[in-house]
Amino acid sequence: MPFFGPLDAEHATDEVVLPDNFADPLEDNEPLRYRLHRECHVDKYGGPDKVRQLVRRYWGLVSQVDRSVGAILAALDGAGLADDTIVVYTSDHGDMMGSHHMVEKCVMYQEALRIPWLMRVPWMGRGQKIIDAPVSQVDLVPTLLDLLGSRAGEKLPGHSLVSVLEGGKPAEDHVFIQWSPGQGAMKLKRGTKLATPAELKRIARERTRTVISPDGWKLCLSDIAKGQLFHLKTDPGETTNLFDSGRHDDVIARLTARIHEWQAETGDEAKV
Numbered sequence: 001m002p003f004f005g006p007l008d009a010e011h012a013t014d015e016v017v018l019p020d021n022f023a024d025p026l027e028d029n030e031p032l033r034y035r036l037h038r039e040c041h042v043d044k045y046g047g048p049d050k051v052r053q054l055v056r057r058y059w060g061l062v063s064q065v066d067r068s069v070g071a072i073l074a075a076l077d078g079a080g081l082a083d084d085t086i087v088v089y090t091s092d093h094g095d096m097m098g099s100h101h102m103v104e105k106c107v108m109y110q111e112a113l114r115i116p117w118l119m120r121v122p123w124m125g126r127g128q129k130i131i132d133a134p135v136s137q138v139d140l141v142p143t144l145l146d147l148l149g150s151r152a153g154e155k156l157p158g159h160s161l162v163s164v165l166e167g168g169k170p171a172e173d174h175v176f177i178q179w180s181p182g183q184g185a186m187k188l189k190r191g192t193k194l195a196t197p198a199e200l201k202r203i204a205r206e207r208t209r210t211v212i213s214p215d216g217w218k219l220c221l222s223d224i225a226k227g228q229l230f231h232l233k234t235d236p237g238e239t240t241n242l243f244d245s246g247r248h249d250d251v252i253a254r255l256t257a258r259i260h261e262w263q264a265e266t267g268d269e270a271k272v
Contacts, residue, residue, distance in 0.1 A: 001104075007060035016052040016059075019099040019111075021237035026100060029241050031225035033203045034100075034107050036194055041102045051098045058097060073120075082122065086147060089118040090140070099237070106179075108210050108220045108228065109238050113177055121147060124165065131164055134175045134212050157266070176262045179208040180270070207270040211259050219243075219255040221272035227252075 026035045045051055069089060076082040096102035096111045105112040115137060138158030145151065146160035159171035181204060195203070202224065210220045216233035229243040229252060242248055259272065 003054050003057045003061065005057070005061045005064055007063050008057050009060070010063050011056050011059040013052050013056050016055045018048060018051065018055075019097075019237070021100055021239050022048070022051075022098050024100045024237065024239045027241070029226055029244055030228070031203075031206070031208075031222065032195060032199065033206055033225060034109075036192060036200075036203075037104075037107060038100060038102055039192060039194060041096075041104070045103050051101075051103070054103065055097055058095075084122070086122075086144065087120040088140070088144070089116060090137070091115050108177065108179065108208055110218075110232070110236070113210075119143075121165075129165055131161065131170075133164070133170055133173060133214055135161060135164075135170055136172075136175045136177075139170075173214045174258055174262075175212045176259070177210040177212075178268065178270070179206070179210075181205050181207070207272065209259050209263065209268070209270055209272045211255050211262070213255060213258075217251050217255060219252060219259070221256065221259060223271045 026038050045054060073082070073087065076085055076087070092115070093105050094110075094112050094114045095105060096107070096109065099111040100109060102109075117135075117137070117140070136158060139161050140158070142156060142158045142160040143162060146162045161170060164170050192200075206222055206225050208220055208222045208225065210218065212218045212232070216231055218228075218230045218232055218238075220228040226241075227243040228238075228241050229245075229248060230238045230241065232238070243252065262268070263270065263272075
């Protein structure tokens, strides 16, 4: 934001294809805060044509980052350091970028949660290795310490993924994500018909805890909002909330137990 940069003209608008879930209306069984975000973003960023323009400029920023990464790698080669240097490319969050007709983040949909995570470890070879299982960014520091020959402290969250890169399985095969009140939570539309001022104040304090399982299920539990359940393998766009369908109570019970186990292990006190 504000999605302007030196490469704004790098990509053509007609190259932009909006996400398949762009027109997803967010039904009443979705969290109220999310529906308010959608309403706010429709007003703020406009319809399909304006969002395409925004995405085009965003791609320009991505291209700028790509060129900068290339410059860094070239500098390592030029300094003779490439064979002794681990390079990590990642970010702190994703961006909705049109999905569910939203921009920004602050929600538990995959577009906001997923991040790029690329690593170049010269002494592990030049061949590409992809970890298909879901992993968490809390695994990054233990992985780097392991690669550098140092053990992570027992109190450090996450697990090294070096054994996974070598063909093994992750020590934790579920990924946990948390949302707690902060500056972003307060960016809710005033004067909306979806919520009263009292409701706006209440949902700004919402806490959400999410788990993604290796079999493709994703459960989001909140202390005050409606729950969400998606099967990412069959509904990657998260357009159908199955939480109150009555058909997956066993999945909800299993994953709720995993969230509560994780909370106990980490000292998380949110009442979800």
